[in-house]
Amino acid sequence: MTDKELILSKIDLPIFRLIGEAADEVGVETYVVGGYVRDIFLGRLSKDIDVVAVGRGIDLARAVARKLGRKAHLAVFANFGTAQVKYGDIELEFVGARKESYRHDSRKPIVEDGTLEDDLSRRDFTINAMAVCLNPNRYGELVDRFDGLCDLDDMLLCTPLDPDITFSDDPLRMMRAIRFASQLPGFTILPRDMEAICRNAHRITEAVSAERVIEELNKIMMSPRPSIGLSLFEETGLMEHVFPELLALKGAETRDGIGHKDNLTHTYKVVDNLARHSDNLWLRWAALLHDIGKPRTKKFVAGQWTFHNHNFVGSKMLPAIFKRLRLPLDGKMRYVQKLVDLHMRPAALVDGGVTDSAVRRLLFEAGDEIEDLMMLCEADITSKNPDKVRKYIDNYALVRHKFRDIEEKDHVRNFQPPVSGEEIMQTFGLRPSRHVGTIKEAIKEAILDGVIPNEYDAARAFMLEKAAELGLQPIKQ
Incomplete structure (x- = not known):
């Protein structure tokens, strides 16, 4: 034809x-x-x-x-x-x-x-x-x-005119070049145009609104292999100006012969792994940001590299990042925060043995996002050792099985304590106070620890017991 x-x-x-x-x-x-x-x-x-x-x-x-x-x-x-x-x-x-x-x-x-x-x-x-x-x-x-x-x-991406003119006139075209290279399999940016993007990278924050930049970045995140665009985003110098917190993950450091992996390269692999299984943009963002707290928590202690609490630190970094990038500050941000904060928990369950109490707590905290959390954890396996990969996948399968068993028995996902704060106040003639919160929290903890079942009669009996410890007695109705 x-x-x-x-x-x-x-x-x-x-x-x-x-x-x-x-x-x-x-x-x-x-x-x-x-x-x-x-x-x-x-x-x-x-x-x-x-x-x-x-x-x-x-x-x-x-x-x-x-x-x-x-x-x-x-x-x-x-x-x-x-x-x-x-x-x-x-x-x-x-x-x-x-x-x-x-x-x-x-x-x-x-x-x-x-x-x-x-x-x-x-x-x-x-x-x-x-x-x-x-x-x-x-x-x-x-x-x-x-x-x-x-x-x-x-399969070439190049500008009709001198790329310095084209990119200087509208610097967003630099992001569009990267987006097309990510969306169109096999396409590459002409070397002269790549060089022009590097020369003009500083213009991206000088002359383009954050809203326009993030629209292109989201399209890169939704491409079949986001790592293609993310790598170009880094290589051209655009990441340095738009997303320095992400660039801070770059580099593998060695001390006393002990090294750690390049966390930026690892992050690209995690995003690609996740993209093969989900087109949820915000789950992909959780994959991109899951280790964002590592540069701030990195320490070399007793002959090894540690990143203690990087999940917690990373989750606390997200509001400022989302605000600057003009990402939504609503439930989407809170969803990403939750996954970043919890992404180490399933691995900890595997490493420490899967107890009913630990599983209940993770089910309660993850709520409806438990399946997305597990998908993120499985994407986080980037080892080149197939035996190690298989071991982690099998362990996560065990965790998933335990989730099903606990949820079927205890129904703790998104649960509210069977005894409400209003009932506690009515029973003991209390106004809103510290005692009400203490009793309600104790009921919740008892259910999560498996001390009592997630049932009304057991929770009410526990309420009376806990109130007696606080010196409270039911009022006569």
Whole structure:
């Protein structure tokens, strides 16, 4: 199949024919551009349909909306010279061809009407700088002024213009280069462009909002092998400016002949292991951050390296990290905190023997996240020794089995003590006080320790016993 035949097979759709007809009526050249064209040749399904008119894109959008009828929803953004048409599950973005120039002292470009070549030259990469004509007399004709097809064949990511200009004009394109290298298997960044990213890395925090950066980083985290993008993030120097706490994990140190592993390399492996089993973005973030506290807790004591309480220290670091990176400070952050804090616990159960009390406590603290916690712990096994890996996997299988047995018997996951604080106050004629909290906590601890079953009658009897120790007696009803 020729390139023209491939293109026609993908754009022989009523919506594209209608856009072409509307373009002729308005009197403008019109092209579908960018990711949609790229994905035709990559064999990927693309939902992003960007349309460029060599003229007023808003006029074309209005004409298309009229032809589509009442079911079409038109939104015009006059200040930006763009418009959007939604029709069912189709979203069309319209813009007029334009050129941009930047003043050295401003992040905002000067935008002017331009030619198709002007418009394509301002795009991030050659593979995104191809266009397909939709006008009926040239329908399906490919415009590839910057050899994007060749770069697709060679699996190369490179800018249409001098990369220093492209990346300086919009530094977010450096993150986009890394994101595409991570999302598109086999694609690499052209060496000259890699060098340009390294030279311009400092611009990422000077000229780009944290919200835009984290959007690209999240896409890297959701790629099939996040380590590809994360390694490039580190190698180009961008990590140093965006995420210094993560970069602090880098390096293996040796003292008196005793060394520790490179915790950043280990972290990449953990994220990749996790990504093979889950597309939960926040579970992947927990994998990325699970050892974030190690640099602050590293010590060389009695001939060995220790990272005591790195899980606790790491969990306490997360609010500041999430706030700076503009990650959500709601339940998603608390979810990641919980997993970072608890990720050593299952291994401790394995090492110290699995007791019912320890299992109850972990089930209670992990709650509904227990399965995600175990997935993280299994991803944390990065040894190259297959026997050691198998040993840990088998041990974790034993822990999972114990979880099932304890939960079936004691129902401690997310449990509340069977006797409430209100009942304690009513029984002993108390107001909210330290005694109420003491009794309620004692009931909870007794259940978790297996002293009493997780049942009302046993909990009430224990309440009366504990209250007597505190010198309290039930009031007469």
